[in-house]
Amino acid sequence: MLRETIKQATVTAMKAGDKERTAALRLISAKIKDRDIEQRTAAKPMEDDALVIDTLQKMAKQRRESIQMYEEGGRDELAAKEKAELEVIEEFLPTQMSEEETRAAIESIKAELGADSMKDMGRVMGELKARHAAVLDMGKASGWVKDSLS
Incomplete structure (x- = not known):
């Protein structure tokens, strides 16, 4: 523990x-x-x-x-x-995901959810947080999700 x-x-x-x-x-x-x-x-x-x-x-x-x-x-x-x-x-923090790993996770979630516009940002961020919150800087990830959806 x-x-x-x-x-x-x-x-x-x-x-x-x-x-x-x-x-x-x-x-x-x-x-x-x-x-x-x-x-x-x-x-x-x-x-x-x-x-x-x-x-x-x-x-x-x-x-x-x-x-x-x-x-x-x-x-x-x-x-x-x-x-x-x-x-x-x-x-004591787990090793954070790299930018490449994070972007790959974002693309995977986008594909699973069928997300293709900024309207889907909340759903993508929610799923990203649910799966990777412990190993992800959500502040940086938010910008990358925004780039990916625009």
């Missing part, structure tokens, strides 16, 4: 005295606990690994946005801190 892997990595980082890594791993654990609390009232709770992956993906997206803003604002020290956290987060 991914949750156990993160706990073991936290213990290892603490024993090694790596304060930055320990802090990042504790941040990940705190976010996962927050999501656990949210799931208590959810109509349809997520599977455990799916919950952890979804949480990590959201955290990674936040870090990428922060890095971009800090770099644009000339705050390189804060950007470096965010990059270090992003590296730790990405260690």
Whole structure:
């Protein structure tokens, strides 16, 4: 289980005295606990690994946005801190699909659904997310689906 892997990595980082890594791993654990609390009232709770992956993906997206803003604002020290956290987060995410693999998956789904116009974008995106959400950057995929349908 991914949750156990993160706990073991936290213990290892603490024993090694790596304060930055320990802090990042504790941040990940705190976010996962927050999501656990949210799931208590959810109509349809997520599977455990799916919950952890979804949480990590959201955290990674936040870090990428922060890095971009800090770099644009000339705050390189804060950007470096965010990059270090992003590296730790990405260690636990499944390997992302390449652009070629993503475009092939989009074309396959388009063919299956008979999608040929922008009206079908929602259906294609929904199916893409259902099949590949854990290994796909949905932000980039959205642009590629839009290109493919136009």
